[in-house]
Amino acid sequence: MLNSLFRGRHKYATLKPRDADAQREVPGGLWTKCDECGQIIYNKELKKNLMVCPRCGYYFRVSAWERISQLIDEGTFQQLEDNVVFQNPLGFPGYEERIERARQDSGIESAVISGMGLLDSHPVVIVCMDFAFIGATMGSMEGEKIALAVEAALESRRPLIVVATSGGARMHEGILALMQMAKTSAALSRFHDEGLLYITVLTSPTYGGVSASFGWLGDIIIAEPKAAIGFAGKRTIEQTGERLPEGFQTAEFMLQHGLIDLIVERKALRQTLSDLLDLHGVERVSASHEVHAGAGADGTGTDVAVLGGSADGQ
Numbered sequence: 001m002l003n004s005l006f007r008g009r010h011k012y013a014t015l016k017p018r019d020a021d022a023q024r025e026v027p028g029g030l031w032t033k034c035d036e037c038g039q040i041i042y043n044k045e046l047k048k049n050l051m052v053c054p055r056c057g058y059y060f061r062v063s064a065w066e067r068i069s070q071l072i073d074e075g076t077f078q079q080l081e082d083n084v085v086f087q088n089p090l091g092f093p094g095y096e097e098r099i100e101r102a103r104q105d106s107g108i109e110s111a112v113i114s115g116m117g118l119l120d121s122h123p124v125v126i127v128c129m130d131f132a133f134i135g136a137t138m139g140s141m142e143g144e145k146i147a148l149a150v151e152a153a154l155e156s157r158r159p160l161i162v163v164a165t166s167g168g169a170r171m172h173e174g175i176l177a178l179m180q181m182a183k184t185s186a187a188l189s190r191f192h193d194e195g196l197l198y199i200t201v202l203t204s205p206t207y208g209g210v211s212a213s214f215g216w217l218g219d220i221i222i223a224e225p226k227a228a229i230g231f232a233g234k235r236t237i238e239q240t241g242e243r244l245p246e247g248f249q250t251a252e253f254m255l256q257h258g259l260i261d262l263i264v265e266r267k268a269l270r271q272t273l274s275d276l277l278d279l280h281g282v283e284r285v286s287a288s289h290e291v292h293a294g295a296g297a298d299g300t301g302t303d304v305a306v307l308g309g310s311a312d313g314q
């Protein structure tokens with residue numbers, strides 16, 4: 001049964017128009033109201049400001065595609081294809097419908113987008129999670145895509161960057177969702193043994209099986225300011241009678257207690273990642289080199305597509 005969940009090997013995919021549609025970060029309309037200060041913000045301004053409120057500095061959630069456009073050099077991103085298909089292994093009632101609805105609402109096929117590209121001219125493999133897809137919960141599809149991205153980074157000897165967000169393991173898959181923790185951790189252990197660089201960026205919120213596996217396994221663990229990060233949520237823990245300290249499960253608290261390495265503002269994230277890659281001796285290449293490298297990687301040289309024009313969908 002499990003074998004049928006993950007058919008075939010990964011190769012490069014042609015991006016479908018549906019993916020391009022998914023790059024729209026701001027849902028319908030021209031304006032967005034800030035959740036924190038109530039300011040009405042022109043969507044174009046919000047996007048230009050990397051989805052941070054220009055008035056109060058509130059961090060809006062960033063979709064996976066938007067994050068890729070913020071971090072990866074224009075025109076160099078190539079999505080990894082994986083032939084991972086959705087199944088409902090436990091026959092959980094309504095799960096198929098839930099996935100279908102999530103796909104329609106978010107415009108993406110699972111909570112994970114993974115691919116190769118250049119970050120300030122450094123070749124990387126990048127994985128971005130999208131909270132709009134069932135709270136970026138981790139099911140078999142997500143775990144498999146992440147494990148395959150680790151393998152792609154291993155084969156290409158590239159650093160791996162994971163921008164995580166998640167509500168935890170997806171309950172519809174029970175133990176199979178939890179098994180993704182072991183699978184991704186085992187893949188990362190091999191990656192680590194090869195001495196390759198793995199950086200995680202924990203964004204708000206990152207919880208459950210994701211923080212407790214690949215989220216916290218980074219060689220360097222970065223978080224966005226004020227990000228809510230943890231394993232079980234505060235309310236769940238307090239049900240056990242435990243009293244929790246002020247600021248518990250914030251990025252700042254984690255930094256103070258040595259669980260993360262850096263808090264980096266969104267506007268400085270790309271440059272910080274670039275500096276870290278430089279520091280670890282990752283050499284820069286030209287964009288044409290990157291596109292060529294991608295085209296040859298699956299042996300066919302034809303099954304590759306690059307986001308045309310601007311990676312932010314304009």
Ligand SMILES: [Zn+2]
Nearest residue numbers: 034037053056
């Ligand atoms: Zn605001």
